[in-house]
Structures are given as C-alpha cells and as structure tokens.
Amino acid sequence: SGPMAIYLISAEDGRFIKRIIQGERNSEFEELHILKPGITWSEDSKKVAFAAKSGKSDALFIVDLKSGKKTKHRLNMEGIFRPAWRPGTNEIAFIGNNGKSSDIYLFNLDSEKLTNLTKDWFTDDQISWIPDGSAILFISDRDNVLDTGVTNKPENHLFNQTDIYELNIDSGLINRITDTPFNEMYPCISNDSNYLAFISDKSGINNIYLYSDVQSTNYYQDPQVITNVLTGITQLSWNGDDTQLIFTGFFNKGYDIYTFDNPIQKVEENIQVSSAAWTLKYEEPDLLRNDELRKGKSFFSSDKYKNYIFSGFDATEESLTLPEIVELDTSAVYDSTGLFRTHLYKTRFTLDFAQAYYAFDTRYGGQGMAYFLFSDILGDHKLQLGTEMVVDLQRSDYFLLYRLLPYKIDWNFVFYHLAYQYSRFTSNNYLSDISLYQNIGSSISASKPLSRFNRIDGGLDFNHIIKSNITTIYDDYNQPYDEEISHISSFTTLIPSIKYTWDNALWSYTHPVEGFRYFLKYRTSPGINEKSLTFHSATMDGRKYFRLFNGVSFASRFFAGTNWGSDSQKFRLGGVPWLFSSDRYSERFYGGENAPSVEELYFSEYVMPLRGVQISNKFGQNVFLANLELRLPFLIYYFPALKYLGQINGVLFTDFGVTWDSEYPKFLDECNWESTANGNTKCDQISQQRTGWLMSYGFGPRFIFLGMPWQLDYAWQYNPHKGTISDRNWYLTIGLDF
Numbered sequence: 001s002g003p004m005a006i007y008l009i010s011a012e013d014g015r016f017i018k019r020i021i022q023g024e025r026n027s028e029f030e031e032l033h034i035l036k037p038g039i040t041w042s043e044d045s046k047k048v049a050f051a052a053k054s055g056k057s058d059a060l061f062i063v064d065l066k067s068g069k070k071t072k073h074r075l076n077m078e079g080i081f082r083p084a085w086r087p088g089t090n091e092i093a094f095i096g097n098n099g100k101s102s103d104i105y106l107f108n109l110d111s112e113k114l115t116n117l118t119k120d121w122f123t124d125d126q127i128s129w130i131p132d133g134s135a136i137l138f139i140s141d142r143d144n145v146l147d148t149g150v151t152n153k154p155e156n157h158l159f160n161q162t163d164i165y166e167l168n169i170d171s172g173l174i175n176r177i178t179d180t181p182f183n184e185m186y187p188c189i190s191n192d193s194n195y196l197a198f199i200s201d202k203s204g205i206n207n208i209y210l211y212s213d214v215q216s217t218n219y220y221q222d223p224q225v226i227t228n229v230l231t232g233i234t235q236l237s238w239n240g241d242d243t244q245l246i247f248t249g250f251f252n253k254g255y256d257i258y259t260f261d262n263p264i265q266k267v268e269e270n271i272q273v274s275s276a277a278w279t280l281k282y283e284e285p286d287l288l289r290n291d292e293l294r295k296g297k298s299f300f301s302s303d304k305y306k307n308y309i310f311s312g313f314d315a316t317e318e319s320l321t322l323p324e325i326v327e328l329d330t331s332a333v334y335d336s337t338g339l340f341r342t343h344l345y346k347t348r349f350t351l352d353f354a355q356a357y358y359a360f361d362t363r364y365g366g367q368g369m370a371y372f373l374f375s376d377i378l379g380d381h382k383l384q385l386g387t388e389m390v391v392d393l394q395r396s397d398y399f400l401l402y403r404l405l406p407y408k409i410d411w412n413f414v415f416y417h418l419a420y421q422y423s424r425f426t427s428n429n430y431l432s433d434i435s436l437y438q439n440i441g442s443s444i445s446a447s448k449p450l451s452r453f454n455r456i457d458g459g460l461d462f463n464h465i466i467k468s469n470i471t472t473i474y475d476d477y478n479q480p481y482d483e484e485i486s487h488i489s490s491f492t493t494l495i496p497s498i499k500y501t502w503d504n505a506l507w508s509y510t511h512p513v514e515g516f517r518y519f520l521k522y523r524t525s526p527g528i529n530e531k532s533l534t535f536h537s538a539t540m541d542g543r544k545y546f547r548l549f550n551g552v553s554f555a556s557r558f559f560a561g562t563n564w565g566s567d568s569q570k571f572r573l574g575g576v577p578w579l580f581s582s583d584r585y586s587e588r589f590y591g592g593e594n595a596p597s598v599e600e601l602y603f604s605e606y607v608m609p610l611r612g613v614q615i616s617n618k619f620g621q622n623v624f625l626a627n628l629e630l631r632l633p634f635l636i637y638y639f640p641a642l643k644y645l646g647q648i649n650g651v652l653f654t655d656f657g658v659t660w661d662s663e664y665p666k667f668l669d670e671c672n673w674e675s676t677a678n679g680n681t682k683c684d685q686i687s688q689q690r691t692g693w694l695m696s697y698g699f700g701p702r703f704i705f706l707g708m709p710w711q712l713d714y715a716w717q718y719n720p721h722k723g724t725i726s727d728r729n730w731y732l733t734i735g736l737d738f
Contacts, residue, residue, distance in 0.1 A: 002506055002514070004032045006039065006050060008065065011239070011246075011259065020048065020063055025504050025515070027055050027451035028072075036125075037235065038082035040092065049092055051080035055451055060092065060107065075107065075114055082126060087133040093117075095125055101151075104138060104167065117167060120150040123159075128188045128237075136167045137177075137187040137196075146174040153339050164198060186236040189214065195264060197245060198223075199236055204276030206232040208245065208260070212267055226266035228273045347381055349374040356389070362577045362615060363606070367397065380406035394438065394468075394485065395419050412445045420601055421470070434470040436485065437601055439463055457499040465598050466490045491531035493603075497523035505545060509649060510702055510709045511631055511737035513553040518542035525567070525603075533603065535565035543738060550633075551649075557627040557738050559607060559657075564621070569599055571623035573607045573659045574694060575615030576713070578731040583614050609738075610655045612696030612715035612729050619690040620659025627738065629653040634701055649702040651737065653713075656695040665692045670721035695720065708734050 003024040008017045023032040031053035039050045049062050054072065058080040062071040079097030086093060086106070096105040096116075103118040104127060118124055122142040129136060139162040145154060146165075164177040164187045178184045180202070187198040196211035202225075209223040227233065231250040238245060245260040335341050353373040360366045367388065374383040382405065387398040399416035418439040445459035467489045473482040503517035519541050527534035539561035546554040563569045575583075606616065607625050634650040658665060658672075665672035672692040698715035711733050717726035 004034055006032065006048075009257075011244075014257075020065065021050075021052075021061075023052065024452075027453055029061075030054060030452045033081055036081040036095070038084070038094070040083050040085040042085055043087060049083045049085060051083055051094065053452075060094065062109070073107070073109075073112070075105075077105075084127050084129055084136075087129055087131055089133060093127055093129070093136055095127065104136065106169070117169070117172070118148045120145075120148050121153055122150070124165075125162075126186050128186075130166075130189050131191050131193050134169060136169065137189060138165055138167065139163065139185055139187065140165050142174075144176070146176060148172055148174065164196075184209075186234065188237050190238050190242045190264075191240065192242060195242070196223075197236060197238065197263065199233055199247075200225075203273045204279035205230060205273075206234060207273060208233055208236065208247070208263070210263065210267055212264075224267045225271050225273050226263055226269075227260070228271055345378070347376045349376055349381070349383060360579060362575070362579075362581075369397070378406070380404075393417075395421065395436065409446050409448045412443070412447075414445075415442045417441075418602075433472075436468040436470050437598060438466040438468070439602055440466070453504045454500070454502040457501065459497045461493075461495045461497070463493045463495070463602065464490065465493070465602060467598055491533070492529065493525050493532050494528050495523055495525045497521065505543070508551075508553075509647070510704070511553075511555065511649075512543075512545045513631075514545050514547040516542075516544050525565075527566075533567040533569075533599070535563055535567045535569055535603075537561065537563045537569065537605070539605070552630070552632045555627075555629045555631060555738065557625075559625040560623065561605065561607070562622045567599075568621050569603045569605070570619045570621060571605050571607050571659055572600075572616035572619055573623055573625065573657050574610045574613040574617030575606075576609035576611050576731050576733065577735070578733045580732040582729045582731075607657065610657050610694055610696060611653070611698055611713050611731060612655070612717040612726065613694055617690075618657075618659040618692060618694060621661045622664075623657065623659045625655070625657035627653065627655050629737070631737070647703070650700060651702065651713075652699045653715075654695070654697040655715075656693070658691075658693045660691045667693065668721075673719050673721055702737065709736055710734055711737070 003022065005019055005023055006021040007019050009015060010017060021029055021032075023029040029052045033051060033053070039048055041048055046066065047062055047064050049060065051058055051060055054061075054074070057074065057076075057078055060073040060075060060080055060083060062073070063069070075096070076098075077096045078099045079095075079102070081095040081097075083092050083094040085091075090109045091106055092109065093104060093106050096103060101121065102123060102125075103116050103120065104124050106115045106117055107113070117136075120142070122140050122145065124138050124140045124142075127136050127138045141157075141159055141162050142150075142165070143154075143158065143163075161181065162183050162185065163179060164184045166175040166177055167173075168175070177187070177196070178198075180200075182200050182202045185199040185201075185206070187196060189196045194212070194214050196214050198209055198211075199206050200209050200223075202209075207225055207229060208227045209225050211221065211223050213221065229249065233247050233249050234255075235248045236245060237247075239259075242264070243262060245263045247258055247260065248255050249258050333341060351372065352375050354371065356368070356370050358366060358368045369386050369388055372385045374385075375381060382401075382403040384401040384403070385399075386401075388396040390396065391398065397416075397418050399414055401412065401414040404411040404413075416439075418441075420437045422435045422437075441461060441463040443459060443461045445457065447455055447457045449455045466487070469486050469488055471484045471486065472480045473484055475481050499519055499521040501517075501519040503515075505512035505515035505517045507513070519539075521539045522537070524536045525533045539559070541557070541559045543555065543557045545556075548554060561571055563571070607623050608615075609627065610617075610625060630652045632650060632652075634648045658667075673695075674692065694717070696715050696717045698713055700711060700713035703710055711731075713731045713733075715729050715731070717729075718724075
C-alpha cells in the first residue's frame with residue numbers, strides 16, 4: 001500500500017496472516033529502518049521485537065502477537081538497529097548508536113539493565129546468537145583488533161571490508177572467524193550449532209556460503225558456496241529445524257522473501273561460481289610517489305629524435321643527478337591518534353540560483369520579479385533577495401530574507417516592501433487618481449519539527465501601512481508630465497502568530513490519495529498604539545483522503561475560522577485563484593469608484609476554493625467552508641500523440657460554505673442564499689451585509705503540460721431553495737489539488 005509495515009505471513013504458502021504494525025503513519029512508528037532492518041522472535045514464539053524511530057529518538061518495541069499489546073523501551077539511544085533475542089533469556093542484543101559511536105548492546109527486559117559489550121571505535125553490525133546464547137556472531141571492519149574498548153582510530157585502517165567475528169558474552173573475548181579480502185555478511189549458525197551460513201561477495205555477487213562441521217573442529221574449514229544467483233542475496237536466517245534458509249532477493253523491480261530448501265545437502269554438490277565479469281576488468285589503481293611516477297615516464301623517444309643533433313646535449317648519457325625523494329608530511333592532516341584534524345568551519349556565501357520570473361495573482365494582478373539565492377556550502381545559511389524588474393522604492397515590491405538552518409529549529413528573518421496600486425474607474429472611464437498602498441514590514445518566524453508528521457510554527461510580523469494618492473499632473477496641452485504622491489493615512493501593527501500542523505498524507509500524481517492533515521492557527525494584533533488594529537483570529541483546516549480502487553480516491557476538506565476584537569477582520573469567501581476564467585473583473589474588488597480598504601489588502605483572509613462564484617463573494621467575521629472531491633483517472637493510459645499531456649486525471653466536486661457576523665444564517669432561510677438584491681426587502685437587507693450561504697458543483701480535468709500541473713474546472717452555482725442553477729463558469733489555473 002506504500003507505507004512500510006510489519007506483517008506475519010505463512011512460511012508454507014506466503015499467505016498474509018495479519019499486519020502486526022503499520023509504520024510511517026504516525027510519530028509512534030515514524031520509521032521502521034528499512035536500511036538496517038531487524039525483527040526477532042522470543043523463544044516461546046509469542047512475541048516479536050523490533051526497533052523503530054519513535055518521536056525524538058529510536059525505541060525498542062515488544063509486541064505480543066495474540067493480544068496486540070505493545071511495550072516501548074526508550075534507551076536513550078539515537079539509533080537502535082537489528083535487535084536479536086538471546087536464546088533462553090529475556091535479553092535482547094542490538095546495534096546501538098549513542099550519538100558518538102556505534103556498539104553492540106545487551107538489554108535485559110526484566111531489570112531494564114543496558115550493557116555496552118564492545119565500547120570501541122569500529123563498526124559492528126548484523127548480529128546473531130549462537131544457539132546456547134553464550135556468544136554473538138557479527139561482522140566488523142576491526143581487522144585484527146580483537147580487543148574491546150579501543151576508542152582511537154588505528155593507523156592506516158581500512159573501512160570498506162568486513163569479516164565475521166564471535167564475541168563471548170561472559171569473557172568479552174572476540175574471535176575472528178573469516179580473514180579474506182572479500183565482504184562477509186549476515187552470519188547465522190544452525191540450531192544444531194554445526195553449520196555456519198553467511199553471505200559473501202567473493203565472486204562479485206552476494207551468494208550464500210556454508211561452513212560445515214563447526215562443532216567437530218577447532219577451526220573453520222574452507223566454506224562452500226551453495227547458491228549461484230545473479231541478482232544478489234541479503235538478510236539471511238535459518239528456520240527452526242535447519243531444513244530451510246530464509247533470505248531476501250531482488251526480482252522483478254522489487255525485493256521478495258525466499259526459502260531455500262535443504263541447504264546442507266547442497267554442500268555435497270560442490271557448486272562452482274565464476275567471478276563476475278566486472279571483477280575481472282577492475283584493477284585497483286596503485287598509488288605512486290613522485291619518484292616512482294618519474295621512473296615510469298619516458299621523456300625522450302630515440303626513434304623520434306634520432307635524426308636530430310642537439311648542441312652540447314646527449315640524452316643517451318646517464319645523468320649523475322639523483323632523483324629527489326620527497327616524504328609527505330601528514331602531521332597537518334592527522335593528529336597523534338591517527339584521526340583527521342578538525343578545523344573550524346568558515347561560512348562563505350556563493351550564488352546558488354538566479355532567475356527572472358513572472359507571477360500572476362487573481363486578486364492583485366501580474367508581477368515580474370528578479371530572484372537571487374545565496375548559501376554556504378553546508379546549507380546552514382541562506383540569503384534570498386527579490387525585487388521587481390523596475391525598482392521604485394515607493395511603488396515596487398522587494399524583500400531580503402535570511403534563513404538560519406543549522407539547528408533543529410529553522411529561523412527566518414525577512415525585511416519586505418509590498419506596494420499595490422489601484423486605478424479608480426467608473427462605468428464610463430478611468431479616473432486619473434491612483435490609490436497607492438505600501439506595507440513596509442519585517443518578520444521573524446521559527447519552525448520546530450516535533451516528528452516527521454507534525455511541527456509548530458511561530459512568527460512575529462511588524463507592519464507599517466501607508467495609504468497615499470497619486471495624482472497625475474498635466475501640462476498646458478493636457479499631456480501628463482509628472483505625478484504627485486500625497487500622504488493620506490498610516491498606521492503600525494505588530495502581529496504574533498502560532499500554528500500547529502499535522503500531516504501524514506500520501507501523494508499520487510498531483511493530489512494526496514490517503515492520510516490526514518490539518519492545522520490550527522492563532523494570530524492577534526494587540527494594538528500597540530492608538531492607530532493600530534486590535535483583533536484576534538483563530539482558524540482550523542482539516543483534510544482527509546480515502547484511497548478507493550484503481551486510482552480512484554475521495555478527498556474532503558473542512559475549513560473554519562473566527563475573528564473577534566474591536567477591529568475584527570472579515571473572512572472573504574468564494575472563488576478560486578485562476579489564470580484565465582469566465583469571470584468578469586469585479587469592480588468592487590479591482591478598484592471601482594471606491595478603492596479597497598487597507599484591511600482587505602493586508603489583513604483579511606481569503607477562503608477558497610468555492611468554484612462557480614466570484615472571489616470574495618461573501619464577507620463575515622466567521623466562516624465555514626467544505627470541499628468534497630471524487631478524484632479519478634479520465635485517461636489512465638499514456639498516448640504517444642499526447643506526450644505533452646501524459647495521463648489525464650479528473651475530479652467531480654461540490655463546494656459549500658457560509659459566512660456570518662453575530663447571527664448565524666439559517667440553512668433553511670432562502671434569504672441567506674441570495675448573492676444580490678432581488679426586490680425582496682428582507683432579503684435585500686441580508687444581501688447587502690454580504691453574509692450567508694454559497695454552494696456549487698462541477699467537474700474538471702487535471703494534467704501536466706510543459707512540466708506544470710494544470711487544472712481546468714467547470715462549475716455551476718446552485719441555490720437549493722429555488723432549485724436554480726447558474727450559467728456555467730470555467731477556471732484555468734496552475735497548481736496542485738488540496
């Protein structure tokens with residue numbers, strides 16, 4: 001289904017019996033470690049143990065298969081991998097990372113005692129127990145270092161080769177089992193302790209090898225390969241009676257679980273595996289010192305220059321000059337312990353990205369911007385600069401953003417200037433006056449992730465709002481030659497906000513198909529002076545997605561908000577952001593004889609989508625909006641002639657919402673469904689308040705064109721009281737579905 005989960009399946013026919021854990025859908029089982037997996041059974045086969053990322057760190061989980069009861073042990077470890085239940089006890093060994101090093105640990109479930117068994121510098125991995133529980137098999141890059149507690153890096157140590165080792169629990173002694181130039185992996189010993197199976201890349205491809213008669217000899221004989229696969233093998237283990245080996249292998253674009261019957265009998269077949277072709281062609285490059293490199297070079301060719309005479313120079317005579325031997329000083333690279341020397345990181349910014357682009361907003365019109373991004377090499381610091389193509393300090397948009405990213409909390413600091421101009425017009429002609437609105441502001445915001453699925457955002461916005469009037473000055477010939485900007489009003493606001501977000505939605509193509517996401521947000525303007533606004537706003541947005549069948553899914557969204565205070569703002573319900581549309585430009589919004597208010601421009605919240613009606617159709621201090629969509633493939637197959645479109649999906653939708661101030665508009669009152677005056681005095685009073693209900697339905701295709709997701713919606717406004725349906729409206733826009 002997409003997210004990782006732990007299942008119980010039948011070893012006889014591969015039938016899925018039950019799902020034990022669903023991972024990657026909440027913070028409790030945030031990640032199931034697919035790169036370092038490990039599931040282990042208790043000796044009575046009633047419980048399983050596994051490790052998972054859970055909230056702030058990894059945790060060890062014990063699950064009772066019958067009752068489903070889960071027990072979590074948080075062991076103060078950043079990483080817990082590959083747990084292995086010790087036979088005959090209630091102890092579990094695992095690979096643990098404490099933030100400084102990775103070691104083998106042993107955890108007692110009864111006493112909750114945690115013991116570090118290796119305490120060293122090396123990388124130990126892929127542990128398994130011998131049947132009597134006295135020792136652990138593991139792989140390591142420790143070479144011949146068989147002591148634990150080694151905290152310093154050995155000189156000239158190789159990291160890319162692993163062998164098999166055995167760690168005795170009581171004595172703490174380590175015994176090296178393999179000593180080859182190849183990589184050995186996943187050692188596991190049979191239940192009768194007589195056969196040691198492991199995986200090796202001796203041939204260039206991972207195959208299974210077997211040590212025989214382990215108990216009858218004091219040393220391990222030469223292993224025998226028992227498989228010859230081309231795609232590799234990983235994650236090896238025995239079944240309960242040693243008649244099968246279980247492993248995972250790659251087949252048909254994915255990994256599957258396989259059983260290998262009677263592996264011990266394969267020893268007698270004496271299988272021979274040829275080396276992979278790539279190993280025969282590969283040559284390890286030799287590292288040469290300068291003097292060795294010079295010896296290998298031929299500076300002169302006797303054949304090429306045999307007919308030339310060089311005055312005073314004979315290349316055939318031996319030179320008495322001895323080659324200079326240069327010893328490289330590594331003290332600047334390594335310290336006395338053999339570790340690399342550390343140096344303080346110096347931040348240096350370079351230009352990462354620059355572009356010019358044009359953006360269109362249905363509410364505010366078009367805008368051309370130049371955009372520059374600078375960052376340091378680690379990405380800890382980012383600078384973003386944006387400005388309009390034509391720079392005017394009063395009439396252009398521009399911003400400077402600095403992002404501080406080296407910590408868990410991401411910080412953003414921004415200074416910006418936003419300017420909007422509105423040319424007033426009447427039904428006859430444009431007026432010469434232009435209303436200019438300026439927002440000179442700065443903002444500090446922070447985002448802290450609580451887990452993979454949820455986070456908290458906080459911010460503080462400082463805004464200085466200026467409203468001015470631009471008057472065109474004409475000469476004696478009635479030709480414009482200058483403009484005069486006159487100040488009308490200004491005020492300052494300080495708006496703190498906080499937002500909580502949860503999101504575990506799974507995406508497919510251009511829309512989510514499964515999961516849930518929502519946010520809760522609160523913002524306020526406390527009124528820092530007499531001219532400041534004083535208001536509070538709380539909003540909630542919840543979205544739920546249901547995967548149905550064959551690419552069909554259902555999506556629902558519910559938005560609610562309320563404003564209060566002496567300067568409480570309005571929610572503006574209706575419409576959808578569009579690039580092209582059948583809607584006419586609204587005189588009320590796009591200017592008209594009365595320019596829009598400052599509050600409408602900067603502090604009102606537009607609630608969308610409600611297709612089939614114009615933007616900002618209803619106003620209110622309170623709002624509710626619902627969107628329901630059935631998403632399905634229109635053309636599920638790819639047509640070569642439509643290579644610029646590809647797969648075409650589509651939606652069937654209905655939108656409905658309501659705004660109100662102090663009195664909630666009744667759903668069954670027909671006056672609450674009127675958008676304009678209709679001659680009814682009572683309904684005219686309600687329509688003038690611009691509160692009430694709206695509803696629409698429609699359909700539309702979704703496709704990718706020129707690398708961008710396009711949406712084409714056909715919508716009809718519907719009045720359930722009158723049963724009337726409006727003319728068809730259409731909207732073409734670029735963007736993803738909610």
